[in-house]
Amino acid sequence: MGCQPLEKGKPKHKKGLWSPEEDNKLRNHILKHGHGCWSSVPIKAGLQRNGKSCRLRWINYLRPGLKRGKFNKQEEETILTLHHMLGNKWSQISQHLPGRTDNEIKNYWHSYLKKRVAKAKEMDSHKQIKYASSSSDTMDSSNSLQKLATQATQNCNFTKEACQSSLPKLLFAEWLSLDQVNSANSVDSFGLRNGFDQNSTLQGAPIHDISEVPFGGGYHRCVANISSPEMFNSELKYANQMVENGFIHCMPGVDLISNFSLSNDAILYI
DNA sequence: AAGCTTCCCAACCGCTCTACG
DNA sequence: GCGTAGAGCGGTTGGGAAGCT
Numbered sequence: 001m002g003c004q005p006l007e008k009g010k011p012k013h014k015k016g017l018w019s020p021e022e023d024n025k026l027r028n029h030i031l032k033h034g035h036g037c038w039s040s041v042p043i044k045a046g047l048q049r050n051g052k053s054c055r056l057r058w059i060n061y062l063r064p065g066l067k068r069g070k071f072n073k074q075e076e077e078t079i080l081t082l083h084h085m086l087g088n089k090w091s092q093i094s095q096h097l098p099g100r101t102d103n104e105i106k107n108y109w110h111s112y113l114k115k116r117v118a119k120a121k122e123m124d125s126h127k128q129i130k131y132a133s134s135s136s137d138t139m140d141s142s143n144s145l146q147k148l149a150t151q152a153t154q155n156c157n158f159t160k161e162a163c164q165s166s167l168p169k170l171l172f173a174e175w176l177s178l179d180q181v182n183s184a185n186s187v188d189s190f191g192l193r194n195g196f197d198q199n200s201t202l203q204g205a206p207i208h209d210i211s212e213v214p215f216g217g218g219y220h221r222c223v224a225n226i227s228s229p230e231m232f233n234s235e236l237k238y239a240n241q242m243v244e245n246g247f248i249h250c251m252p253g254v255d256l257i258s259n260f261s262l263s264n265d266a267i268l269y270i
Numbered sequence: 271a272a273g274c275t276t277c278c279c280a281a282c283c284g285c286t287c288t289a290c291g
Numbered sequence: 292g293c294g295t296a297g298a299g300c301g302g303t304t305g306g307g308a309a310g311c312t
């Protein structure tokens with residue numbers, strides 16, 4: 001894989017919570033050089049962690065564009081719908097929730113949504129016993145979920161297989177500041193006109209994480225380890241052109257599902 | 271205030287998949 | 292085809308914060 005076996009010496013790897021200093025080292029290193037081979041990152045960055053730990057820390061916490069804080073209603077519904085269709089495929093689910101990590105979604109599911117669904121199912125079974133012969137309009141949340149999932153499937157050929165094989169994996173908002181993205185109505189209003197958030201780390205961010213841009217039904221690995229602001233700007237301009245040229249332009253969550261069609265070539269989260 | 275319990279979330283672990291020699 | 296190593300994914304755990312008694 002082109003990586004040097006740098007961990008042969010089996011150095012003692014630090015475990016546990018990351019200190020702000022470690023975060024800085026890792027962030028600075030990746031923003032400057034990209035991650036390349038993860039196993040070499042801790043050594044090059046001067047960290048006593050293993051590559052796996054660095055990767056996880058970057059993906060789940062340090063990566064630009066991560067949305068933190070509570071899940072909103074729409075995100076919740078998206079998770080429930082996708083979980084209903086895909087099961088515990090957290091990484092696939094996270095691809096439809098820009099700014100959210102699989103770990104975050106998984107945690108949210110285990111700590112909250114799972115209970116909610118269980119409760120709904122329980123209520124459903126009670127109702128079924130009580131109103132065994134009643135009409136279908138007495139639908140509780142678990143039924144409505146099912147309905148939502150079915151609708152999504154019907155509306156846009158959103159089958160399990162389609163999810164796994166054909167959905168565009170990469171969404172520009174992965175590396176855009178999502179607070180800005182969510183508040184903006186267009187790519188233009190987001191960054192091209194107003195400039196970037198000076199506090200964000202986006203300017204120098206490597207863009208390899210977002211390198212899958214679908215084209216003509218397939219994926220096209222367009223950039224790798226690009227860290228120059230010029231390139232970043234050109235990517236945004238490109239995104240803008242895509243919107244202007246009629247690529248789909250939709251919101252995360254339910255809107256994604258209702259606007260999505262497998263016959264389209266690209267999806268752009270704005 | 272102190273002790274206990276519950277919940278949340280960051281991080282670890284182990285497994286599978288994939289690329290490469 | 293086989294072995295090896297890295298990447299990625301999902302399950303699980305442990306520590307700390309919050310809430311309760």
